[in-house]
Amino acid sequence: MRTTLLPTLALLALASPARADDAKLLAQQAKTVLKTHCYRCHGQDGSVEGAMNFVTDLGKLVARKKIVPNDAKGSRLFRRVDDGTMPPPDENPRPSAAEVAILKKWIEAGAPTGETDSAHKQITQADVFAAVLADLETLDRRARRFQRYFTLTHLHNAGLSDEELQTYRNALAKLVNSLSWGSKIVNPVAVDANRTILRIDLRWFVWDATIWNRVLQEYPYGVLDDSVSARAVAVGTAAKQPLLRADWFIATASRAPLYYDVLQLPANLAELEKLIRVDAAENIRQERVTRAGFNGSGISRFNRVLERHDSAQGMYWRTYDFDEPQANLVDRVNGGLLPDRRNIFAFPLGPGGLAENPFQHAGGEAIFALPNGLHAYYLINAVNTRLDKGPLNIVSDPKRPDRAVEAGVSCMSCHVTGILPKADQVLDHLGKNPKAFKREESEVIRALFPGKDAVLKLMEADAKKYAEAVAKTGAKVSRFEAVSTITQKYEADVDLVSGASEIGLSVDEFRGRISQSELLVKHVGALRAGGTVTRQLWVQAFGDIVREMQLGGLYQANLNGPTLKDNTGELDPLEARGDSANQWAFTPDGRRAIVASGDRSVRYFDVEGRRDLKRFVGHTASVWAVALSADGKWAASGGMDGTARVWDLATGLEIAKFTDHTSLVSAVAFVPNGKWVVSGSFDGTVAYWKVADGKEGWRVEKLGLVTALAVDPHGKFVAVATENALVMLDLATGAELKRYGKFTSPLSAVAISPDGQWIAAGNDAGTVRVWQLSDEKARFTLTGHEGGVRSVAIKDGGRWVLTGGADRTLRLWDTSAAKQELPAFRKHGASVTGAAFLGNGTQTVSGDRDLTVLPWKIDRFIGTAPAPKVEAPKTPDRIPYAEP
Structure with a gap:
């Protein structure tokens, strides 16, 4: 009460x-x-x-x-x-x-809210990946590749309340369990405080990478994030795109053909019945079925027959639907005026082959219990071939835009209680018209059509089981079914607020960026003036919006690579096709570089000639880390295959391999004498191993996500950048010397000055911190990048810092200036993944992910340095200058 x-x-x-x-x-x-x-x-x-x-x-x-x-x-x-x-x-x-x-x-009184408007805390994409990464780290490493995530963050950012978001959670839970061959209801698990990120395990629903990739083929909102956290999530889940928008999934996976494909349903009813262990023809012959026939079903335009079988999972109902006959009678058979075979009250037996005078149906629907108690749906034509949509001349759904009954969502919207109670009319018809049928036919009709009370009792029992299953998903049986309701909300027009939240920008920034692009003004310019665009046009324009606003790379489902042996994910979710440079290591004169390539190779690159001199082949997955020895003879590399390798630049041969990491080798560095290599991995380990034989000297574990390394030029320590701290390890023993952090954003790049006295580290939030070796806290904090820092270099004295970012810029920082106009080089067209000061002191060289290398003349910013006591050979000025 x-x-x-x-x-x-x-x-x-x-x-x-x-x-x-x-x-x-x-x-x-x-x-x-x-x-x-x-x-x-x-x-x-x-x-x-x-x-x-x-x-x-x-x-x-x-x-x-x-x-x-x-x-x-x-x-x-x-x-x-x-x-x-x-x-x-x-x-x-x-x-x-x-x-x-x-x-x-x-x-x-004016309907006051009684509350002062408080800022709705926005959830950023960085927040999303941080939450997912934190969740993955709570799971056993072997279980991570089975995990996938659905997000509601854009809806939260658009201002939806928790009650409104709960409807989405209910719909998602009901749908994923309605697409499951698992024996139990298992609901998505929220992994963040706002419950806007929901995790599933593919095994719960008997899904695998094939099913997930089939869903991704339809996904229009896939954007590849360049952050460390996103990369770590992809590695952990073995998936390029392990996150999907929940509202899109609800509105798309609930509709054929994707609905059928995720449920792995066959192309015809006979194969479906084999799947659920039903022999319909034999059941009819042996009178093991229960039928109800009636007019006015509300969906079918004419009469309908319902037929119930027992299946391996419980119940299996199918319908026989009929197209409406013409109003006037015509000669049908040999000039006689027989009743129309579409009239079940004249021909209640069938289908063809199972009765002397069978009815003539035009199609139907099958509803069957899944192992977890929820229902699945299947539309068929007259010859029992699968249909995505029912013919409008037979059935219709006024809730769908085209009024067509769609397999999945229309069925859920209609069958809110499971099987809708319908009273049989055929048995009453037989009782009132005993002479309409032969005695043998009447006996069969009575056996198959037991009457309304018996049928309603079965329907009531099936509906009760269904309601119990629905309740386990958190939803409930009601007139407004959750999946179809959310589908209609998703399909509604997009306005400025919802569009901005889906893109991940504030309303003002989104409006401003639309105004800056002639293409976007044509596509979605109506949003600026308070108008809307249809969902179809928004999806069509989404790729252009991402490209024009430089929000990231677009995910392409056709570029997925080979899967793991157990088909739970990709062998290498980070692999790229064509030219890609994940990291650069430049020679002091800037004329040569070693490139970590996404195509599994290590490139020895001629900067001036813009061409490969050699390719070192041996990694079995994408390469993400490279380094050059001080004498320029050797290169080191690390990749997604969990190995670190050393290469002879002269011969291109592999001379050493270290195989004891268990995940992506994200960082490598030579010690000054070139005899040892330090490697770091996403598995949380840093290893110190010998070039001559690949034998391990020491290993440090449980550091968290290792993202970058820099070795002291004097060979005393190694700086290790992790997801939340900068850790100094003794190079001789691996003992921890000092730790900076905890930071809120993962570190992504680190460098030590040539004199070993200054350290600079950048993070995924675009912030750079600079320490003097003796400092306990960062001496300088530099902000200005609009994306994560991907590379960093620092000069002696700590005054000049060079950084490359995911925002496609190269920036020169003067830490001595209280306030300055930051020199920025904006010629790159992709994330700057390598940057270095040249030995001549007046230039930089930088490379981006698209394998473009550009020089930058910086002497006008830093002035002319005094000549050293011993004149060093000057680097010949042969690299073409590019002005910022």
Whole structure:
């Protein structure tokens, strides 16, 4: 029994709200009334009756015109409360007259919300990947490749309340379990505080990489993030795109053909019946079926027959649907005027081959229980071939844009209780017309059509089991089914707020960026003036929006690589096709470089000639780390195959290999004498091993995600960049010497000055910190990159720092300047993954992910350095200059 409002509430309503406190009190009273009488159907646990789940959000009630301030009669919600239709008449408790008066008084006072607007904390893409990475780290390493994630963050950022988001969670839980061959209901698990990121395990639903990649073939919103966290998530899950928008998935995987493909259903009904262990023809012959025939099903335009079988998982219902015959009779068989075979009251037996005079159906629907108790759906034509949509001349769904019945979503929307109770009319017809059929036919009809009471009892039992299964998903059986409701919300037009949140920008920034692009003005310019664009046009324009706004690389489903042996993910989710440079290591004169390539090779690159001199082949997956020995004779590399290798530059031969990492080798560095290599991995280890034989000298574990390394030029220590700290390890023993952090964003690049006295490290948030070796805290914090830092270099004295970023810029920092206009080089067209000061002191060289190398003359920024006591040979000036 629900408690009613305190008696004093009615007295409080008599007070006139003359002050802000009074308005706040009145708003609280109105909210209490709504929560007491309306919330259970319009928000509680995600309930969405009437497609409304925000009844306690007073501001949203006004914004969505359910309430019209100062006009109680014009407020639809109030009118329904006042006339007693809301809550429905059979709901208790009922609003009292005093409570209705409170709502009226609140509306006539201007419908104040009683709350000051507070900033809705936005969830960034970095936040999403950080949460997913943190979740993966709680799981056993072998289990991580089975994990996939659905996101609601853009809806949270668009201002949806938790009640509204709960409807999405309910719909997602119901749908993934409705696409499952698992024996139990298992719901997605929230992994963040706002419950906007939901994890599933492919094994729960008997899915694998083939199913996930089939879903990705349809996904229009795939953007490849260049951050360390995103890379680590891809490595951990063995998937290029392990995250999907939940609303898109609900609206797309609930509709054929994707619905069929995720459920792995065959192309015809005979094969489906084999799958669920049903022999329909034999069951009919042996009278092991229960039928109901009737007119006016509400979906079918003419009469319909329902037929129930037992299956391996429980029940299996199928329908026989009929197209409508012409109104006038014509000669049909040998000039006779026989009844139309589409009339089940004249021909209740069939289908063809199972009766002397079978009915002539045009198609139908199959509904069967999954092992977990939820239902699956299947549309067929007259010859039992699978259909994505039912023919409009036979069936229709007024909730779909084209009114066509779609396999999956239309069936869920209609069959909200499972099997809709329908009373049989055929047995009554036989009783009233005993001479219409032969005696043998009448006996068969009575055996197959036991009458309405028997059929309704079976339907009631099946509906009860279905409701119990639905409840386990967190949803409930109601008139407004969660999956179809969310599908309609997703398919609605896109406005400026929803578009900005889907792109990941603020409304003002999104509007401004549209204005800067002639292409986007044509595509989505209507959004700037408060208009909308259709969902179809938004999807069509999404790729152009990402490219024009430089939001990342577009995911291409056709570029997925080979899968793991157990088909749970890709062998190398980081592999790239064509030219790609994940890291650069330049010679001091800038004329040569070693490149870590996404195509499994290590390139020895002629910078001036813009060509490969050699390719070192041996890695079996993409390469992500490279280094050059001080004498320029050897190169080191690390890759997704978990190995680190050393190469002879002169011969191109592999001379050493270290195989004891268990994940991506993300960083390598030579010690000054070139005899040892330090390698770091996403498995949290750093190893010190000998070039001569690949034997390990020492190993440090449990460092977290190792992202970059830099070795002290004097050979005393190695700086290790991790996801949340910068750790100094003794180069001789591996002992920890010092630790900087904990940082909120993963470090992504680190460098030590040539004199070994200064350290610079950049992170995924675009921030660079600079320490003097003796410092306990960073001496300088440099901000300006609009994306993560991908490379860093620092000169002696710590004054000049060079950084390359995912924002496609190269930046020169003067740490001595209190305030400065930052010199920035903007000629790169992709993320800058390598940057270095040249030995001549007046230039830099930088390379980007697209394998483009550009020089930058910086002497006008840093001035001319005094000549050293011993004149060093100058680097010949042969690299063409490029102005910033």
